[in-house]
Amino acid sequence: MADLPEEHFFSTITEWNARLKSKEISALELTRAFTARLEKLGPRYNALALPLTERAVRKAKEIDDDIKRDRFRSPLMGVPFGAKDLLSLAGVPTTWGAKPYAGQVFDYDAAALKKMDKAGGVLIGKLSMVELAGGPGYRFAAASLTGPGINPWDRSRWSGGSSSGSGSAVAAGLVPWAIGSETSGSILTPSAFCGLTGLRPTYGLVSRHGAMALSWTLDKLGPMCHSAEDCALALQALAGGDNDDPGSAGKSFYYAPQFVRKMADIRVGFAPGDFTDWAEPEARPAFEKAVAEFRAMGLALVETRLPDFPYGPVVSTVMGAEAGSIFEPLIRSGKVDELADAKQIAGLKASLGISAADYLKAMRIRGEMKQAFRRLFADLDIILAPSRYGPAPKLTDPLDRGLGDRPVPAVPGMNNLIAAGNLVGYPALSLPCGFAGKLPVAVQLVGTPFSENMLVAIGKLYQTRTDWHRRRPGT
Amino acid sequence: MKISRRELASLAVAGAAAAQTQERPPAAADELEQARRQLARNSEALLKHEISMAAEPAFQFKA
Numbered sequence: 062m063a064d065l066p067e068e069h070f071f072s073t074i075t076e077w078n079a080r081l082k083s084k085e086i087s088a089l090e091l092t093r094a095f096t097a098r099l100e101k102l103g104p105r106y107n108a109l110a111l112p113l114t115e116r117a118v119r120k121a122k123e124i125d126d127d128i129k130r131d132r133f134r135s136p137l138m139g140v141p142f143g144a145k146d147l148l149s150l151a152g153v154p155t156t157w158g159a160k161p162y163a164g165q166v167f168d169y170d171a172a173a174l175k176k177m178d179k180a181g182g183v184l185i186g187k188l189s190m191v192e193l194a195g196g197p198g199y200r201f202a203a204a205s206l207t208g209p210g211i212n213p214w215d216r217s218r219w220s221g222g223s224s225s226g227s228g229s230a231v232a233a234g235l236v237p238w239a240i241g242s243e244t245s246g247s248i249l250t251p252s253a254f255c256g257l258t259g260l261r262p263t264y265g266l267v268s269r270h271g272a273m274a275l276s277w278t279l280d281k282l283g284p285m286c287h288s289a290e291d292c293a294l295a296l297q298a299l300a301g302g303d304n305d306d307p308g309s310a311g312k313s314f315y316y317a318p319q320f321v322r323k324m325a326d327i328r329v330g331f332a333p334g335d336f337t338d339w340a341e342p343e344a345r346p347a348f349e350k351a352v353a354e355f356r357a358m359g360l361a362l363v364e365t366r367l368p369d370f371p372y373g374p375v376v377s378t379v380m381g382a383e384a385g386s387i388f389e390p391l392i393r394s395g396k397v398d399e400l401a402d403a404k405q406i407a408g409l410k411a412s413l414g415i416s417a418a419d420y421l422k423a424m425r426i427r428g429e430m431k432q433a434f435r436r437l438f439a440d441l442d443i444i445l446a447p448s449r450y451g452p453a454p455k456l457t458d459p460l461d462r463g464l465g466d467r468p469v470p471a472v473p474g475m476n477n478l479i480a481a482g483n484l485v486g487y488p489a490l491s492l493p494c495g496f497a498g499k500l501p502v503a504v505q506l507v508g509t510p511f512s513e514n515m516l517v518a519i520g521k522l523y524q525t526r527t528d529w530h531r532r533r534p535g536t
Numbered sequence: 537m538k539i540s541r542r543e544l545a546s547l548a549v550a551g552a553a554a555a556q557t558q559e560r561p562p563a564a565a566d567e568l569e570q571a572r573r574q575l576a577r578n579s580e581a582l583l584k585h586e587i588s589m590a591a592e593p594a595f596q597f598k599a
Contacts (some may be wrong), residue, residue: 197571278595374581381575398564407567411575419575422582424593431594 062374067095070234071533074140074291077237081139088139092121095141096185102536106229107210110146112186120183136294136531138181143236145224147194147273148174157273158205158324159192162397171271172238173282180298188239189226192400193361194247194275197408201321202456204402209456213534221251227285228255230522233536234286238286240296243374244279246479249505252491253448254286256501258287258530260292264486265310268303276383279483281452288530289520320518324358330365330441336470341451344502347495348447358522368433372477374486378423385412386406427484434485444507446475448491452500481505490516493529
């Protein structure tokens with residue numbers, strides 16, 4: 062392994078960019094250091110689906126030629142990164158984390174990877190994931206071709222899903238940042254469990270061409286990083302209209318580091334019960350401190366609650382019906398039985414029985430949800446809530462046990478915010494905010510469509526006042 | 537009616553086997569049944585939600 066100081070492996074994109082520009086390190090040296098580390102430690106966390114060392118070295122040499130001539134394409138130029146193994150890369154396996162697709166090879170690159178190539182990013186590995194990005198539901202962390210995602214903060218804990226490898230790899234300093242995907246929680250959850258800053262962009266902002274489809278109307282790609290600013294820099298490179306993605310919003314994202322709006326003018330909705338009664342007891346002190354910090358930043362916190370909708374049944378019906386249609390050949394061929402998780406297998410088989418009437422009803426309710434959210438956000442700029450109510454569960458814990466042995470709290474909470482936010486296509490930023498025992502916990506900020514610059518500005522300010530995003534696990 | 541010890545033993549084994557089959561169906565079938573029950577619960581929850589006849593689905597067909 063190249064002899065970089067251990068703490069350097071946890072540097073931000075901005076810091077690597079400065080070192081590359083000042084020629085303190087070359088892109089090739091950086092790439093060799095991270096590829097060696099990813100290959101050595103990736104298997105320790107079941108994070109690595111496929112190393113891409115040779116092509117990464119070729120790319121790094123090409124980047125160094127540009128740097129020698131002072132040609133800088135973007136702040137990501139020369140910085141290594143990893144991608145969830147649901148993004149196609151020509152000529153190498155793209156497994157979708159699932160045994161039936163273990164030998165699948167595409168002859169084209171996903172749009173997101175093409176964009177990163179153009180920006181000068183160095184892809185050093187495909188990262189593990191929950192099989193089929195979780196499909197219509199799974200029960201155990203082991204629901205993956207590569208085994209359960211292991212959390213670098215505690216190897217007996219899960220790294221979260223479905224972007225498990227992206228979470229573990231960034232948290233363990235095996236890649237500076239990674240691309241994840243979210244249909245309903247798959248960026249926010251591993252970011253929260255692994256102590257990362259993760260950004261779920263507005264639906265349609267990042268092209269999904271070449272990414273495995275789980276649910277056409279819910280799927281999104283986004284960055285998982287060490288800081289809010291890194292998320293913005295990565296999103297700037299990833300975003301943009303694409304005629305090959307029917308869900309594309311046709312918009313770009315330009316990071317505005319000089320966000321001018323006063324914090325006191327930003328109205329933040331929250332449900333106090335989320336941070337007390339709904340939160341797991343060991344996580345409450347961290348959440349309460351986070352709320353206090355946001356108040357101290359000058360943000361105007363106001364109590365609110367989500368509009369009343371059957372979020373769970375709607376997201377389950379939409380995701381199930383779309384996944385059932387997408388994976389119908391897998392289900393009917395019987396190869397679905399090769400998947401690792403019995404609940405996932407059963408869920409996919411059952412999904413073929415979702416009626417058109419139910420799917421359309423769910424989509425009509427979703428239309429009403431969008432209107433209700435527009436009304437809610439007429440008086441708010443963002444919503445603040447815990448990303449997850451507690452830290453990462455044990456690797457052997459069933460993941461579908463809800464609050465476990467705890468009774469449902471009597472006070473209102475936004476326990477459906479992940480489903481709701483995904484159903485209406487709003488962006489969210491997950492920020493580490495402390496620890497429950499030795500495990501990280503996080504809060505999420507949810508904003509209106511295309512308000513990523515505001516989310517990042519608030520996240521960046523929070524991260525200048527706290528150092529939770531700078532904490533790192535022992536590897 | 538006289539029942540030999542061997543007949544009694546075979547009856548007991550058959551009974552136990554039948555009971556086991558009834559109480560513990562194969563895991564895959566059980567999972568599938570659970571998944572279908574969940575879909576039925578989702579369907580009921582959607583049905584309970586009153587919606588305006590004017591509400592269109594949240595997707596657009598573009599010609």
